[in-house]
Amino acid sequence: MASVTELLDGKKICICAGSGGVGKTTTSAAIAAGMAARGLKVAVLTIDPAKRLADSLGLPELGNTERQVDPTLFKEAGIDTRGGELWAMMLDAKETFDDVVRRHAPDEETRERILSNRIYQQLSNALAGSQEFMAMEKLFEIHAEGRYDLLVLDTPPSRNALDFLEAPKRLTQFIEGRALQVFMKPAGFGMKVFGRGASVMFGVLRRITGVDLLEDLSEFFQAFSGMAEGFRERARRVTELLGDDETTFLVVCGPQGEPIEEAVYFHRKLVEARLPFGGVIVNKVHYEEDLADDGVDLVAELERELGDADLAKRVAANFADFRTLSARDRENVGHLAAEMRTRAVIQVPYLDEDVHDLAGLMEINRYLFAAGSEERAQIAAAA
């Protein structure tokens, strides 16, 4: 058992990773709000186009820059932030990519050539990993500016969390790959180097793709060539930041078999990549007291208390259903802790109400920030 306060002790960057639909955005927002409530200046970065975070923090319009969450929201929720501030921003991958190009382009002409290239215009949406890389890029930028005590990154809603880790590698490979050099060479020179085979090859490619596509690609890579070095260097530093002592990865998952397996897999990849794993947060855990089956005839007891045989039967059946789910979740979480060899597992129970405002985030924080034994007591009390 652990609390987020312990897991984030001495950390400046908290990366919330996990597969889609496990409550990553809500968790990121709750952590950021919780740390702000503890007196820190915190910024939370999300890329979710559904603006979930914006909705939950009463910020209908989030741009590609940080905006402060109205401090009176905290006051209204009865929280004294003691100077803490909560900032939020929604990452715009395209705009961030454009910024990167502007920063690295050697001259204005190159910059314009890239920005107006149709291949480039589709790149930030279509290239696997580019959203992820831009999230890291923005994280790096804001971190370098040093205005916050803590940055919380809600990773993009990709199919699996691994896409995030592989993003810098993919993007640098893309930009400096071997075939890039082929596209970069003026056609005649390329033909000479690669011989007649390449010439036939291009002929074949033209046949299935169309000439213009190859030309656009070629132009794109030629324009990009001058930036490859700067790009690679940046990717290296971004990767370095992910592995920094002041960075921690929190894995977010749900209690069902599949999300648990994905979390275990992602944790293994983190360890392999020597990235700092902080802990795991399991959301929406079904929790029923683990009552010993001491031969009590529950239906009879319920009937005695309720005075309604039919209702008693239904209440008992309902209880049995939820105890089944509770047992499954307990088993899955146990498996998770054992596989990860960690005690840093935080469970958030399946709450009666959806979380859509600061008060809801604070409700979650009762579990995220509960220390040790307090947590068990709270989960029990909620049940």
Added chain:
Amino acid sequence: MNHVTRFRLGTRHAGTIPPMSALFDKRLVIVTGKGGVGKSTVALALSLAAAKAGKRTILCEVAAQEHLSKVFHRAEVGFHEVEMAENLWGISIDPDESMREYVLLQLKVKAMRDLLFRSKIFTYLAAATPGLKELVTIGKIWELTLDDRKVRKGHTYDLVVVDAPATGHGVGFLQTPRTFAGIARVGPMHQQAKTLDKFVTDPKKTGVAIVALPEEMPVNETANLERDLTEEVGVEVDRIFLNGLYPERFSPAEVARLEQVAGQNGDGNGPVRAACRSAIRESRRAASQREQLARLEEMTKAPITTLPYLFDPEIGVEQIEALAEEIA
């Protein structure tokens, strides 16, 4: 289980809801939605329901999820058409394999194909061209819908169901052909992309279903997705599946009674209190879910089919069969 296909007033379906068979009569149904809403489960149940209704159906998984083989306890399906149950086939569509197949179909001269596949330039082109992998994936799905299959010895299917990849932009998958047609302005790929775009946006041939959960954010996202599909892609949503709806097990009067009993501090009767509290929580969730169902009805146009929450630890064949019954 209380399964409600809502009677929807004030919509273009006023009074009537097209039967599920209208969806089964399409050639392609794309099942979309955000991650974690049970999209794969619903896509599988929908496929099974179609198969049971007599349609030769194939379910396509994209990006190696392999839910299908897990549920049916089979070895991984892979890039093959595998029969999973009567009238039900499955295939896991791999973009690299799709690309290979596409080139094989384009280039009849073996020497040219060999040249291309041996070439690193080709591999690179495939990776470097934005959207190309997604395009050939949709191309493969389209190929499956053809009466006259291009792949040798390919079966003919009445219905192809796609478990679309969960992405930030739900419309991304459906928009790929049009986007690509814009990238490749002329040439064979431009033509292919246009053909695909026409197919996936033709309501006679292609249906779209969104899977949602009865929670605030998923309901918002579903409404946004329906709007984007209509406005950006120009397709109507045929059906929304609201997944995981708790049954209304207790009446308000019963809940009041349960609260009374749960509040009594009689020591030594832990199980009774715990069971009562559990019932109260269930009824609260069930009620808040119905508020979300009402919001969904308010915010969307497509007919909604609700699917019950399954109180089973794991989803297996039995559970899929139950959901297929609900859908049929």
